[in-house]
Amino acid sequence: MPAPLMPREEVVRRLLEVFRGHGFDGASLAQLSKASGLGKSSLYHYFPGGKEDMARAVLEEVERWMAAHVLAPLAAPGTPARRLARMVKALDELYDGGRAACLLGNMLVGDARRLFRKPLKDAFGAWIEALASVARDAGMSATPARLWAEETVLSIEGALVLARGLDDPEPFRRVLRRLPGTLARS
Amino acid sequence: MPAPLMPREEVVRRLLEVFRGHGFDGASLAQLSKASGLGKSSLYHYFPGGKEDMARAVLEEVERWMAAHVLAPLAAPGTPARRLARMVKALDELYDGGRAACLLGNMLVGDARRLFRKPLKDAFGAWIEALASVARDAGMSATPARLWAEETVLSIEGALVLARGLDDPEPFRRVLRRLPGTLARS
DNA sequence: TCACTGTTGGACCAACCGGTCCAATAAACG
DNA sequence: CGTTTATTGGACCGGTTGGTCCAACAGTGA
Numbered sequence: 001m002p003a004p005l006m007p008r009e010e011v012v013r014r015l016l017e018v019f020r021g022h023g024f025d026g027a028s029l030a031q032l033s034k035a036s037g038l039g040k041s042s043l044y045h046y047f048p049g050g051k052e053d054m055a056r057a058v059l060e061e062v063e064r065w066m067a068a069h070v071l072a073p074l075a076a077p078g079t080p081a082r083r084l085a086r087m088v089k090a091l092d093e094l095y096d097g098g099r100a101a102c103l104l105g106n107m108l109v110g111d112a113r114r115l116f117r118k119p120l121k122d123a124f125g126a127w128i129e130a131l132a133s134v135a136r137d138a139g140m141s142a143t144p145a146r147l148w149a150e151e152t153v154l155s156i157e158g159a160l161v162l163a164r165g166l167d168d169p170e171p172f173r174r175v176l177r178r179l180p181g182t183l184a185r186s
Numbered sequence: 187m188p189a190p191l192m193p194r195e196e197v198v199r200r201l202l203e204v205f206r207g208h209g210f211d212g213a214s215l216a217q218l219s220k221a222s223g224l225g226k227s228s229l230y231h232y233f234p235g236g237k238e239d240m241a242r243a244v245l246e247e248v249e250r251w252m253a254a255h256v257l258a259p260l261a262a263p264g265t266p267a268r269r270l271a272r273m274v275k276a277l278d279e280l281y282d283g284g285r286a287a288c289l290l291g292n293m294l295v296g297d298a299r300r301l302f303r304k305p306l307k308d309a310f311g312a313w314i315e316a317l318a319s320v321a322r323d324a325g326m327s328a329t330p331a332r333l334w335a336e337e338t339v340l341s342i343e344g345a346l347v348l349a350r351g352l353d354d355p356e357p358f359r360r361v362l363r364r365l366p367g368t369l370a371r372s
Numbered sequence: 373t374c375a376c377t378g379t380t381g382g383a384c385c386a387a388c389c390g391g392t393c394c395a396a397t398a399a400a401c402g
Numbered sequence: 403c404g405t406t407t408a409t410t411g412g413a414c415c416g417g418t419t420g421g422t423c424c425a426a427c428a429g430t431g432a
Contacts, residue, residue, distance in 0.1 A: 022297075023296055025208065025211050025212035026210075029390055038410085039411045040412075041392085041393080041394090041409085041410060041411065042409070042411080101294070108350045108351060109212060109295055110212035150357055154344035155341065155344055157343075158345070161294065161347065162310065162339060164299065165294060165307065174336075214419070214420085216419085227381060228380055230422080231378085231379065231380080236420065237420065
């Protein structure tokens, strides 16, 4: 029983890059195979359900990543500003300073949206709830906290779209830079 | 020389719906043919360059639509608030109250982004410039006006993403509702 | 009426799609 | 060392892709 040459986690991470760049429909098995360095057979060994399975694993990886680098820091002890700052730093890396697209956002296009409606909804929902919790800790009452949280996620997603549209990562960086201030000012 | 049964404009509008729902990669010729009611041959008569040509025509149609329903109202005489309100109304219809996706946004995924980089950049750029002009008319100086304009576009795009992610058009409606106020307050 | 001509459907094509299969491999164990 | 077995590459499958082609069509002008 030979150990796998590449840990499944690493495979998933490579698949993620393909889906993130091309979306679900646009990601072909040939690309997925090339990017992962695995033959089709090995790919189907890891993911018996084919492309849909791969995308599902990628989404779960994103959920894990979010839990570790976004939800956990937001829920950790510390001042709201400090907790937000840790999320900002993680997002800046995840999105390569505004140069990379959002996997979740790209999964909302075409068949993928129907296929992954629930995990997508849950991911956005969890993110918003974690942010709202921080806002409440900063003294906001429930409803404004929720609205601020939605607006925050919305700004980040919108910034990624605009950054790709204008071919300039600046809008994304500006949104991240301003983010902590929006909490204090509200 | 028989007149075309369907004006080219109407064909393009039908193709738009397919691209907007499935993105460029996800839109197949079979879907495009069915949605337009045209056989492949007729489709290639209208668009000799194939799918890329169709997408280009769709993008041009969007540019025309934007010019008529967004840029023109924003540049028209009237108070800034009134001009903004007219754009808001148009956008609310275009995006079906937050239930429909953004064609421009979906064109940023996969090969399409490379293919249509320039028209996409121009479309976003023109939109932002028209908004910035309104902001300047409202008394803002150049730089804040530009920032406000970018933030406005970013909020709309982000709201569309979030609305689709949460499966709830409310974030989009809220952004539109609040939009006029953001100008006054800045 | 009839030739003309822009338009049409759909057969057809090679290439690629997602997916299956199996012989060959190579670490672990006896 | 040989057996076992999880893992592997890649040939292969039917179906679909984007794209081509052409015979038939239907208004128009003479």
